[in-house]
Amino acid sequence: MRLPAWLSQHIAALRALLVLTVLLGLAYPLAFVAVGHLPGLSGKANGSLTSAGSTLIGQSFTDADGNPVPKYFQSRPSAAGADGYDPTATAASNLGPESVVDTADAKSLLTQVCARSLAIGKLENVDGSRPYCTADGVGAVLAVFYRDGLTGPVTRAVSVNQTGTPFVATYHGVTVEPAEDGQDYVAEGGVVTPIRGDAPAHPVVPADAVTASGSGLDPDISVAYANLQAPRIARERNLSPVRVHKLIEEHTEGRALGFLGEPAVNVLELNLALDGK
Structure with a gap:
């Protein structure tokens, strides 16, 4: 028995909806979840959380009045939110x-x-x-x-x-x-x-x-900025400059894929290392 044209069109549309739901609503997200748990990617997929925050999102190391805490490496400026580094208000200054x-x-x-x-x-x-x-x-x-x-x-x-x-x-x-x-x-x-x-x-x-990143959440600083802060850190923590520079080297990430961008230092990881955590 031949179905009416309008009914055939609705059945075809329903089939397409079901197929696309399975492919894009289930298979596609699950595939990316699986990829995110591959070795080397699982930490970033889960937010790279530590006891003091996420190593993927920058944060300020300041006191209640907004002044830099001298014993910590300082992050770059942020225009994300009123106080900076607000993940819900990621933005540049424009x-x-x-x-x-x-x-x-x-x-x-x-x-x-x-x-x-x-x-x-x-x-x-x-x-x-x-x-x-x-x-x-x-x-x-x-x-x-x-x-x-x-x-x-x-x-x-x-x-x-x-x-x-x-x-x-x-x-x-x-x-x-x-x-x-x-x-x-x-x-x-x-x-x-x-x-x-x-x-x-x-x-x-x-x-x-002296400039904020495009997202306002950059967790890294340049090696030059880290080295500029090293004498203060050594003085405030009574450490040798050699030890501080060694920590900077240990927490310096190379260029992406070996040629993109510049080497960078993760500020949170570096400060946690200074605290021995």
Whole structure:
């Protein structure tokens, strides 16, 4: 007996639904669960949990006031959540290279980098200066006004990220003014002009120490940043520098597949090793 066309279509659709449910709803997930339990992958598949957290998700090593705990290696900055490293709010700051002028609502990426570098310089007792940063840790940026708009002699210059004494006294023979709260000098016609300054071309404080990762959850730091912190760790824990550098080497992971990315140090694993856990 020939079934009606509408019934045949519904039966075919039901068969397809059942087959796809079995393949994609059962077989496919189970296959990936099995792969995740292969040797070498099972730890990451289960979250790589330790008594102090997950080695796959970064965390802060700070006190109740947000200050770095001196006896621990510090992670890189995080923009995930209000206090950083919030797995439920993984995100970047969405600020790019052109974010150099502070606003009433937020600091520019440049000022954030400058402030972090200055703070790390003080913590590690090294030179925290960077190009395009002022000595007090804000972006060294002027709003420059020209007689003919974008050309001609300079008629005015404002240090847009400073309300106090400007980081430079004059620019092209014009006295530099401090910024006033609430003023948008770019909208008034000022040309944004970062000033490089005399900081070294290759700062002592590495880039990953002052910039957040795209996820905000990066558990690793560069070998350079770990080595920068080693003297402080040795001093705070009364360890020899050789011992601290040995621990860094033991917890350094090579490039992915041997050629992707750069060697990195897992901060949680390194700090657990320092605590003997």
